[in-house]
Amino acid sequence: MRFQIIGFTxxxxxxxxxxxxxxxxLVDRASDHENARMFLFSAVVCxxxxxxxILAFRCxxxxxxxxxxxxxTTLSWLGLCVFGAVPLYLSDLGLSFTDAFFESxxxxxxxxxxxxxxxxxxxxxxxxxxxxxxxxGGIGIIAFAxxxxxxxxxxxxxxxxxxxxxRSDKVMSRGSSIVFSLMVVYGGITALCTIxxxxxxxxxxxxxxxxxxxxxxxxxxxxxxxxxxxxSRILEWISIVFxxxxxxxxxxxxxxxxxxxxAFFEDEQFKVFMLLLLVFTAGLxxxxxQNSAYSxxxxxxxxxxxxxxxxTTTGFTTTDYTLWGALPVMFFFFLTYxxxxxxxxxxxVKIIRVVVTAKAIARxxxxxxxxxxxxxxxxxxxxxxxxxxxxxxxxxxxxVVANVFLTIALTLLGLDFTTAVSGAxxxxxxxxxxxxxxxxxxxxxxxxxxxxxxxxxxxxxLGRLEVLTIMVLFSRQYWTN
Amino acid sequence: MRFQIIGFTxxxxxxxxxxxxxxxxLVDRASDHENARMFLFSAVVCxxxxxxxILAFRCxxxxxxxxxxxxxTTLSWLGLCVFGAVPLYLSDLGLSFTDAFFESxxxxxxxxxxxxxxxxxxxxxxxxxxxxxxxxGGIGIIAFAxxxxxxxxxxxxxxxxxxxxxRSDKVMSRGSSIVFSLMVVYGGITALCTIxxxxxxxxxxxxxxxxxxxxxxxxxxxxxxxxxxxxSRILEWISIVFxxxxxxxxxxxxxxxxxxxxAFFEDEQFKVFMLLLLVFTAGLxxxxxQNSAYSxxxxxxxxxxxxxxxxTTTGFTTTDYTLWGALPVMFFFFLTYxxxxxxxxxxxVKIIRVVVTAKAIARxxxxxxxxxxxxxxxxxxxxxxxxxxxxxxxxxxxxVVANVFLTIALTLLGLDFTTAVSGAxxxxxxxxxxxxxxxxxxxxxxxxxxxxxxxxxxxxxLGRLEVLTIMVLFSRQYWTN
Numbered sequence: 001m002r003f004q005i006i007g008f009t010x011x012x013x014x015x016x017x018x019x020x021x022x023x024x025x026l027v028d029r030a031s032d033h034e035n036a037r038m039f040l041f042s043a044v045v046c047x048x049x050x051x052x053x054i055l056a057f058r059c060x061x062x063x064x065x066x067x068x069x070x071x072x073t074t075l076s077w078l079g080l081c082v083f084g085a086v087p088l089y090l091s092d093l094g095l096s097f098t099d100a101f102f103e104s105x106x107x108x109x110x111x112x113x114x115x116x117x118x119x120x121x122x123x124x125x126x127x128x129x130x131x132x133x134x135x136x137g138g139i140g141i142i143a144f145a146x147x148x149x150x151x152x153x154x155x156x157x158x159x160x161x162x163x164x165x166x167r168s169d170k171v172m173s174r175g176s177s178i179v180f181s182l183m184v185v186y187g188g189i190t191a192l193c194t195i196x197x198x199x200x201x202x203x204x205x206x207x208x209x210x211x212x213x214x215x216x217x218x219x220x221x222x223x224x225x226x227x228x229x230x231x232s233r234i235l236e237w238i239s240i241v242f243x244x245x246x247x248x249x250x251x252x253x254x255x256x257x258x259x260x261x262x263a264f265f266e267d268e269q270f271k272v273f274m275l276l277l278l279v280f281t282a283g284l285x286x287x288x289x290q291n292s293a294y295s296x297x298x299x300x301x302x303x304x305x306x307x308x309x310x311x312t313t314t315g316f317t318t319t320d321y322t323l324w325g326a327l328p329v330m331f332f333f334f335l336t337y338x339x340x341x342x343x344x345x346x347x348x349v350k351i352i353r354v355v356v357t358a359k360a361i362a363r364x365x366x367x368x369x370x371x372x373x374x375x376x377x378x379x380x381x382x383x384x385x386x387x388x389x390x391x392x393x394x395x396x397x398x399x400v401v402a403n404v405f406l407t408i409a410l411t412l413l414g415l416d417f418t419t420a421v422s423g424a425x426x427x428x429x430x431x432x433x434x435x436x437x438x439x440x441x442x443x444x445x446x447x448x449x450x451x452x453x454x455x456x457x458x459x460x461x462l463g464r465l466e467v468l469t470i471m472v473l474f475s476r477q478y479w480t481n
Numbered sequence: 482m483r484f485q486i487i488g489f490t491x492x493x494x495x496x497x498x499x500x501x502x503x504x505x506x507l508v509d510r511a512s513d514h515e516n517a518r519m520f521l522f523s524a525v526v527c528x529x530x531x532x533x534x535i536l537a538f539r540c541x542x543x544x545x546x547x548x549x550x551x552x553x554t555t556l557s558w559l560g561l562c563v564f565g566a567v568p569l570y571l572s573d574l575g576l577s578f579t580d581a582f583f584e585s586x587x588x589x590x591x592x593x594x595x596x597x598x599x600x601x602x603x604x605x606x607x608x609x610x611x612x613x614x615x616x617x618g619g620i621g622i623i624a625f626a627x628x629x630x631x632x633x634x635x636x637x638x639x640x641x642x643x644x645x646x647x648r649s650d651k652v653m654s655r656g657s658s659i660v661f662s663l664m665v666v667y668g669g670i671t672a673l674c675t676i677x678x679x680x681x682x683x684x685x686x687x688x689x690x691x692x693x694x695x696x697x698x699x700x701x702x703x704x705x706x707x708x709x710x711x712x713s714r715i716l717e718w719i720s721i722v723f724x725x726x727x728x729x730x731x732x733x734x735x736x737x738x739x740x741x742x743x744a745f746f747e748d749e750q751f752k753v754f755m756l757l758l759l760v761f762t763a764g765l766x767x768x769x770x771q772n773s774a775y776s777x778x779x780x781x782x783x784x785x786x787x788x789x790x791x792x793t794t795t796g797f798t799t800t801d802y803t804l805w806g807a808l809p810v811m812f813f814f815f816l817t818y819x820x821x822x823x824x825x826x827x828x829x830v831k832i833i834r835v836v837v838t839a840k841a842i843a844r845x846x847x848x849x850x851x852x853x854x855x856x857x858x859x860x861x862x863x864x865x866x867x868x869x870x871x872x873x874x875x876x877x878x879x880x881v882v883a884n885v886f887l888t889i890a891l892t893l894l895g896l897d898f899t900t901a902v903s904g905a906x907x908x909x910x911x912x913x914x915x916x917x918x919x920x921x922x923x924x925x926x927x928x929x930x931x932x933x934x935x936x937x938x939x940x941x942x943l944g945r946l947e948v949l950t951i952m953v954l955f956s957r958q959y960w961t962n
Contacts, residue, residue: 066849066852067850070849152849153848153849153852154849326892326895326896326897326898326901327889327892327893329892329898330888330889330892330898330901330902331889331892333898334885334888334889357874357878358878360871360874360875360878361875361878361879361882363871363875364871364872364875364876364879364949365875365949365952365953365956365958366956366958367634367868367872367875368547368551368633368634368635368949368953369548369953369956369958369959370958371547371634386867386871387848389871389874390841390844390845390867390870391845391848393838393841393870393874394841394842394844394845394846394848395845397838397839397841397842398842398845401842404815407811407815408808408811408812408815411807411808411810411811411812412808414807415807416807417807417810417811417814417899417916418898418899420807420811421811421902435898468845468846468849471846472846472849472850475846475847475850477846477847477850477851478850
């Protein structure tokens with residue numbers, strides 16, 4: 001284990017995070033808000049730490065081994081969460097460090113759970129910083145999913161190995177140019193979203209903030225009422241489209257813009273994702289139309305917005321859907337786990353693993369009927385070998401175990417049944433709102449005990465880094481190898 | 482598909498069920514209760530139907546194909562549930578057929594959820610019939626698990642193929658003699674339990690009823706207060722021992738009594754089962770001791786009794802443990818799914834599949850650290866081949882899907898979050914009590930809507946027959962083959 005290279009890379013990340021803090025500093029300076037000085041101070045601290053680490057650990061070659069990559073990834077996300085919390089801690093919000101760390105972690109992991117209320121009174125710099133954390137977390141996770149996960153072979157992600165490296169379908173020749181093209185695509189989509197939001201009624205500041213938290217499927221808003229503040233059906237549909245774009249495998253955009261190939265409908269994840277969105281929205285719209293005072297048009301918008309918001313793990317709301325009745329609550333609860341496509345900014349279990357599980361079930365039923373036949377599971381037309389399938393099931397098993405332990409631990413800290421169950425789910429899946437009066441869409445995480453907040457932060461990081469990336473660090477073999 | 486052979490076998494089962502009803506008829510006759518005539522009438526109906534089917538479909542050879550076995554198994558359990566409900570429907574309880582069918586299904590599947598209250602006033606014949614349904618359901622499921630499931634290769638049960646057939650470790654030469662020895666063991670254990678219950682305070686009638694529902698891990702009681710009625714620590718410990726015996730792979734008893742081989746501690750399921758019981762009981766005892774007015778002794782008894790009752794899927798209670806606080810509720814909720822050993826009378830996911838999942842997780846973590854190594858999953862020291870592992874994961878996936886659909890469907894019928902979630906869990910796992918004020922340990926299933934009761938019956942049968950046995954009948958390939 002070469003800690004030097006890990007320290008060097010962390011230093012670069014910290015320095016970048018510090019430089020980014022100059023943006024909210026300028027914003028608060030423009031409105032003469034006292035938070036400006038604090039952002040500047042925090043920026044200096046971050047850059048100072050970052051540069052110190054760069055100088056102390058500087059090295060020439062950056063090639064990482066797989067074992068080093070696991071540690072670096074976990075420490076990078078943790079480091080961003082800690083240093084992202086500094087300006088929130090120092091700001092005029094009067095947050096405890098626990099609350100600041102929770103808000104920062106919820107940002108970086110694009111979860112969107114918040115401990116803040118009275119957002120409309122918070123300084124623009126702080127609001128922008130929250131949105132920026134999600135935006136940076138979003139591009140970070142895309143790069144991680146496309147460049148590192150396939151090689152780390154975490155949770156079946158080796159299925160996507162070819163997409164970024166195979167010669168027969170080569171997107172880019174080198175990792176760094178893929179990162180660049182991803183950033184261009186990500187930035188372009190965000191810019192387009194900002195323009196549309198602004199065109200249809202948001203202020204410039206609102207537009208840029210919501211665009212960043214829409215495309216990153218994070219879900220932070222500049223208003224306590226979240227998207228409900230705008231009360232605009234057209235803004236909601238723009239948001240629906242861009243949440244979906246943020247939840248699609250980004251490699252498809254790179255193929256489209258850099259190779260001119262429209263490969264969306266060749267992609268199994270994308271097709272299943274679209275199908276699920278259609279079926280779920282149709283079903284819930286009908287139910288809502290029958291069981292509420294909404295018109296059919298309102299029902300469709302309400303259903304589509306919240307289904308997309310939960311399945312993409314964004315977490316925007318326009319109304320407290322838990323008041324619709326027990327059925328939507330239960331439906332959204334299970335939807336929390338699902339998640340959208342691997343290789344996007346969304347969290348949850350992800351469509352790819354659901355597809356493989358569904359195929360395994362179908363295969364098992366067929367195997368009962370034709371006992372002597374041999375069945376092959378295919379993804380994108382290619383046979384999946386057993387180690388890939390096993391790694392998907394290992395992932396799912398660990399996901400369930402992590403969920404059970406997290407839920408029981410939250411209960412041990414005094415949370416009630418519904419809050420514990422849905423809190424663990426929403427943290428692990430990086431969605432945002434839970435179920436119930438405490439952490440539901442109308443609630444807020446502020447009242448939870450500090451230890452519960454730390455546990456939820458751990459859950460968010462676990463979910464964000466696909467559980468195994470972190471859990472591997474807890475195994476004896478990792479350190480004795 | 483030879484429906485003749487299926488009808489013939491069903492006829493035999495019905496006739497036996499009819500003959501068995503003569504026992505409660507005699508019991509109620511002895512106390513001059515009006516239900517005696519009704520039991521006699523129901524017995525005649527069952528025997529009449531049964532004999533009719535035997536005569537109509539009589540055939541010489543009983544060798545079944547695998548496809549026929551799936552249908553026969555499902556129809557057998559369904560038939561027993563329907564005809565087991567007849568005397569309950571006709572009795573002086575004034576039950577609707579839905580309630581009678583629910584009670585009968587909950588009996589045959591050894592679930593133990595009840596719609597009855599005021600059990601202390603119910604005629605002895607009816608109480609005995611409920612216990613007999615569970616006892617018959619218990620031996621039925623053991624025979625099914627040991628003789629049929631390994632050959633049907635449902636949910637990884639092919640792992641146990643060798644135990645009943647392999648020459649190197651042959652227990653019995655032929656299926657029918659295994660069934661006979663299983664019945665002797667099962668009857669013997671029940672008799673011993675009856676004697677001990679009677680010796681330590683139960684009346685003869687209470688003893689035989691509770692022995693039948695203990696060893697079958699069913700959980701019906703002759704009192705509304707369930708085991709709490711007796712308020713006897715020694716009876717509780719006797720019950721703990723016999724619930725555990727009912728939840729152990731029965732092939733181990735056959736080995737012990739027919740081959741004189743004590744193989745319990747060579748069995749991986751048994752060892753993990755014991756370990757879990759110890760760890761869980763120790764943990765909950767400590768917690769309870771710290772967080773309640775119970776003494777350490779009371780805490781241990783309370784913890785052991787309820788953990789064993791839930792993990793063996795019996796469902797006896799001595800107190801409303803949901804009043805202990807949120808932690809035990811959550812803990813018992815997750816425990817509901819676990820279940821004890823495959824090849825016993827217990828339900829749930831079962832230890833064997835939990836063990837394989839845990840090994841798959843450990844293997845996946847190791848595979849991340851040693852990317853080029855090949856890892857083999859072993860059970861009982863033997864390598865498991867991939868089709869076995871796949872069939873376990875296919876089972877688990879289907880179990881989750883069935884659980885989600887059942888929960889959402891229950892919510893659609895108006896059940897609240899907690900009742901729907903725990904109702905689906907307790908039905909699928911064949912445990913008995915749920916969580917919450919409606920169907921919790923102090924509650925009762927009577928107030929649920931009729932459709933919810935039918936859904937729960939479907940869930941109980943699904944869980945009892947390892948999900949796949951029934952779901953295979955819903956596939957197109959099964960019928961077009």
